[in-house]
Amino acid sequence: MAFSRLIALVLLSAATAASAQSTLFRCVDEKGVTHYGETMPAACAKKDVTELSKQGRTLRKLDAPLTPEQQKAKVEADAKQRENDKKVAQQKQKDLALLGTYGAEREIDLIRDKDVLQLDQRKRFLDARIADVEARLEKVTNQMEFYIAGRRKPAKEKDAKEAKTTEPQVPAQLQADFDRVTNDRTNLQQEIARLEVDRRAVVARYETEKDRFRRLKRGMRVGTVLDEQGNVLIEAPIPKR
Known part of the structure; x- marks a missing residue:
């Protein structure tokens, strides 16, 4: 009898607990x-x-x-967030490298000036070469003009009457010299033009690095992504402590 009462009490307690825990x-x-x-x-x-x-x-x-439209919007938002997170991570890596490389803005200026000096020295060398090529080209051009003028002048009056009206042809070797020197000048001019582009790019790159360094030192969070105008495009999250 006591055992039956014990069973009843256990069942009642379980039912009461289940009722209390139901939601x-x-x-x-x-x-x-x-x-x-x-x-x-x-x-x-x-x-x-x-x-x-x-x-x-x-x-x-x-x-x-979610509705189908909401699901699509969520997928797009998640993809954009992943892309933003990737950009922030890449920028963070660059920022840490920048801060680890330089201790002050003047250090950036020193490295920039060193790189620019190398480009300027190369340009002076090319300027000297192109001056030499210009002199050679002038010499070959004068030789060609002298040859053509001499071929146009008849030795006798009879020759003048019988002279052909076609333009005299310069010797093959002289023409080859002219073509080679002209090609050398073109190549040098192109290399100098590329060098000037490189110089502007180097100066711009270091100015960008210096501006970034300055912003980071003034409190911009590492990893913040900026647009081309320097406005904040993606704000880096606050570092977890």
């Missing part, structure tokens, strides 16, 4: 009607749902299922 689900439909149920009400299938304890305390909130 309610609540949602509001499109008409503003609030629905409750110990299981999920059918009207809550596409709505935000709040799970409540028997005492009315909120246990958790469940978002409504």
